Amino acid sequence: MNTTIDYSSPSVQYAFDVNKSQLFKKDQQNFINVLGVNQLNSLKNLSMLDTYLSKGNVVEPHYHQNAAELVYVISGCAVVSIFNPFTKQLMEYKITSGQVVNVPQGWWHFIEAQVDHTHFLAIFDSNTPEVILGSDILRFTPPSIMAKTYCMDENKWKQAIAPVKPATFIGPYKECQGNHHYQQPYPAQVPHYPMPMNHQPKNHPYYS
16 A cells, blocks of 8 residues: 655645544543544554544443554553453553553453543554544344353343444443443453553652
């Protein structure tokens, strides 16, 4: 694919209002805006999601098949959870304003706001961020295949996933009345501030 940009062309765009490019909206406090090459044609190997969440809302489990993702918190606080396919660990990073988490390309992850008015950017090394959503996997994988593969009761599985809507993006649903508590099935790495393994922070404030 030819990615050459003719910067002398009057059709090349250098500025854009991301507020006018909404990808998904749950309500006034929970929504995602998108910036990619379709919105700003001078971008090259770069795109962004601009996300606003209130406390307890979650960008659903998903992965990006074409890009790595850098999550940067502007305000508020979020927990970024990443499944490492090499160590089989779910790693959790609690980050606040000015802090980042890097999600390698194709890694399963999700993000939960810890306080109201949480605002963060997800920056990608691709012109357009592509995504496979957990809700789509749950809804479009035949229950018979799930039951057969994982030795489950097919009817119970159908009942369990009945509330799931395709392209959820931000959960829980507004009509959800259940009292659901997430329980970590395996030990997770939960630093307050992302550091390389075996690296001891020195003279860093305590992040909580």
